[in-house]
Amino acid sequence: MTPANSRVTVVGSGNWGSVAAKLIASNTLKLDSFHDEVRMWVFEETLPSGEKLSQVINRTNENVKYMPGIKLGKNVVADPDLENAVRDASMLVFVTPHQFMEGICKRLVGKIRRDAISLIKGMEVKREGPCMISSLISEQLGISCCVLMGANIANEIAVEKFSEATVGYRKDKETAEKWVQLFNTSYFMVSAVQDVEGVELCGTLKNVVAIAAGFVDGLEMGNNTKAAIMRIGLREMKTFSKLLFPSVKDSTFFESCGVADLITTCCNNAKLLHLLLLTSGGRNRRCAEAFARNGGKRSFDELEAEMLQGQKLQGVSTAKEVYEVLRHRGWLELFPLFSTVHEICIAVPPTAIVEYSEHTPKFSLVGGSAQFF
Numbered sequence: 001m002t003p004a005n006s007r008v009t010v011v012g013s014g015n016w017g018s019v020a021a022k023l024i025a026s027n028t029l030k031l032d033s034f035h036d037e038v039r040m041w042v043f044e045e046t047l048p049s050g051e052k053l054s055q056v057i058n059r060t061n062e063n064v065k066y067m068p069g070i071k072l073g074k075n076v077v078a079d080p081d082l083e084n085a086v087r088d089a090s091m092l093v094f095v096t097p098h099q100f101m102e103g104i105c106k107r108l109v110g111k112i113r114r115d116a117i118s119l120i121k122g123m124e125v126k127r128e129g130p131c132m133i134s135s136l137i138s139e140q141l142g143i144s145c146c147v148l149m150g151a152n153i154a155n156e157i158a159v160e161k162f163s164e165a166t167v168g169y170r171k172d173k174e175t176a177e178k179w180v181q182l183f184n185t186s187y188f189m190v191s192a193v194q195d196v197e198g199v200e201l202c203g204t205l206k207n208v209v210a211i212a213a214g215f216v217d218g219l220e221m222g223n224n225t226k227a228a229i230m231r232i233g234l235r236e237m238k239t240f241s242k243l244l245f246p247s248v249k250d251s252t253f254f255e256s257c258g259v260a261d262l263i264t265t266c267c268n269n270a271k272l273l274h275l276l277l278l279t280s281g282g283r284n285r286r287c288a289e290a291f292a293r294n295g296g297k298r299s300f301d302e303l304e305a306e307m308l309q310g311q312k313l314q315g316v317s318t319a320k321e322v323y324e325v326l327r328h329r330g331w332l333e334l335f336p337l338f339s340t341v342h343e344i345c346i347a348v349p350p351t352a353i354v355e356y357s358e359h360t361p362k363f364s365l366v367g368g369s370a371q372f373f
């Protein structure tokens with residue numbers, strides 16, 4: 001339950017963080033149950049002009065670095081002080097690259113009051129095993145945490161092209177509905193399912209498949225190969241999710257967070273986006289395409305810095321994190337696509353992406369608990 005006039009803070013102000021703030025700010029103005037102002041925590045940086053990013057956002061109402069040309073709404077207030085940004089919030093939206101969340105949570109222990117939602121696609125791997133970002137938030141901050149994932153390339157939502165998203169919740173349907181209300185607009189259609197882990201794993205694992213799809217594009221292998229990689233990737237997403245969390249529902253893979261997100265991040269829509277005068281589709285796919293075109297000779301770190309100008313890739317680190325889980329649990333042979341993506345990222349040639357089928361897995365090993373399609 002959240003009190004009337006909930007105050008919302010968005011923790012994060014990157015490419016998606018900025019658009020999430022815009023979506024939310026359009027709704028808090030319209031809905032009586034939310035305070036108009038939306039605070040947005042900015043990881044402060046100095047722009048080439050010498051000005052601070054947060055000051056420029058507040059002066060221009062645009063995130064000139066991560067989402068240029070898009071007005072966020074006058075009720076969005078950028079705040080570089082994390083503790084101050086969350087102080088009065090009763091609804092917290094976490095949307096930073098996943099690798100920064102552990103440090104952010106440490107700074108927020110004991111300072112958070114109410115409900116949270118994570119828009120972050122990624123996971124941490126600890127000694128005791130994998131930890132989803134929503135669990136990290138819940139465990140470290142002692143609050144409940146829903147998730148919102150979907151086919152949501154931020155640049156397209158920024159210009160109000162229609163898309164859908166899925167809220168995943170654990171038990172509290174009323175809180176899930178409040179999140180749906182906060183995000184839902186005429187061009188951003190949100191629905192809720194009772195499957196936090198399923199929704200979050202879909203959003204997380206599709207980034208590994210998007211890297212594989214990028215390799216296919218870089219090697220100019222065509223649509224049949226891409227479709228095969230997506231099908232096998234979806235199968236591995238489902239098997240991995242169900243092995244980790246048997247409660248994950250099959251139906252979740254047919255929501256926006258599942259097959260739709262997989263499709264959007266694996267598609268090469270450069271032509272369409274060119275017409276819209278935008279420069280990017282999925283970042284994981286694009287960087288992986290460049291990696292394969294260069295025969296793996298330029299590192300992902302180098303390509304990320306050059307192509308994304310401060311935005312962050314999630315798929316390469318997620319592939320490593322997934323690989324650690326697979327190795328630790330003795331599941332490597334069950335997940336040839338996931339394993340090969342990581343191996344290509346660190347050493348083997350990109351062409352291995354279509355050679356991995358030589359290691360066809362023995363699916364019966366999982367004893368029926370994780371049946372493939």
Ligand SMILES: NC(=O)c1ccc[n+]([C@@H]2O[C@H](COP(=O)([O-])OP(=O)(O)OC[C@H]3O[C@@H](n4cnc5c(N)ncnc54)[C@H](O)[C@@H]3O)[C@@H](O)[C@H]2O)c1
Nearest residue numbers: 013014015016017043095096097100120121153154311312
């Ligand atoms: N961009 C999209 O289209 C999109 C869509 C859906 C989900 N997501 C997910 O949302 C999450 C956030 O992505 P994004 O696109 O908003 O971010 P981004 O890729 O634009 O990342 C850059 C952000 O990270 C911040 N940052 C850099 N160093 C930092 C540090 N040390 N500590 C904290 N913050 C730091 C930068 O200030 C900037 O705000 C990711 O998990 C991503 O997968 C992104």
Ligand SMILES: O=P(O)(O)OC[C@H](O)CO
Nearest residue numbers: 150151152153282283284
């Ligand atoms: O640009 P990507 O590859 O990080 O993907 C963005 C979103 O996750 C698409 O839903």
